[in-house]
Amino acid sequence: MAEDMTFLPRSDVLSLEEIERVARIFVGLGVRKLRVTGGEPLIRRGVDQLFKALGHLPDLRELALTTNGSQLAGRAQALRDFGVDNVNISLDTLDPDKFTAITRIGKLPSVLAGIKAAVDTGFSRIRLNAVILRGQNDDEIIQLTDYALSLGINIAFIEEMPLGQVNAAGKPLAFVSSDEIYDRLANHFALTPEEPTQQAGPARYWGIRGTSTRIGLISPHSHNFCSSCNRLRVTAEGRLLLCLGNDHSISLRDYLRAGDSDEQLAERIRSALHDKPEQHVFDQPDKPQILRFMNASGG
DSSP states (O other): OOSSOOOOOGGGSOOHHHHHHHHHHHHHTTOOEEEEOSSOGGGSTTHHHHHHHHHTOTTOOEEEEEEOSTTOTTTHHHHHHHTOOEEEEEOOOSOHHHHHHHHSSOOHHHHHHHHHHHHHHTOSEEEEEEEOEETTTGGGHHHHHHHHHHHTOEEEEEOOOOBSOOEETTEEOEEOOHHHHHHHHHTTSOEEEOOGGGOOTTOEEEEETTSSOEEEEEOTTTSOOGGGOOOOEEOTTOEEESOTTSOOEEEHHHHHHTTOOHHHHHHHHHHHHTTOOSOOOOSOTTSOSBOOOHHHHOO
């Protein structure tokens, strides 16, 4: 997120009822996993009712949440009761001062309390997400993994995607490849690769011998996963993004508000899938190809 954000008028954002309707149409088309993400989805007023509605969708097998963890301490049990199966929690550092510097306003103790609440609640799967940048938090790769191990949860290390602002104080953020992260991990832990049939989505996973913790590497630069991409995103303003690294999209919001029936919307989604890009192209990690901040995508 940029230091200065201009936020959309509320009328430009999908209502919770519109999000539920879109989700229901996707499930009717065969989608079996939904993930609610952001920005930070738990700060949206009334979002508990959305989770409750999504949790009751027939044929949905998995309801997931990606969160910064700041709101989890008091809400984990309710989310589990609504039907949320798994939770991804962003955690780039275990240093309180560094955490506040990275997030600008975040407080590490509240996030750690949220992670503990998630563990105590017993979600089917919990994963920490860490974006690693040289000179910022690449010295914490082992420490973050040890923290995940101590809780018996998973962790994924993610290469920075050049979307929106990719510099700090005028200097480009320093990309660290998944291969380098793997080498550092392999020097400390006995890693066992998972079979491709056990992989799901963009992450490649390794187990840590003798534990239940899995380490994931998400590598949009160094190990392009476009050929196996099985993801679509509907943004907070109702754009169906066919790829996070491209601008190919259609506005479901416009069709929703023009009075399209569920059948018409389903057909528009089917047609849009024919234009899903073959791949994204991130040739220069320090230069964004898409001037869209991740918090503006939501979804």
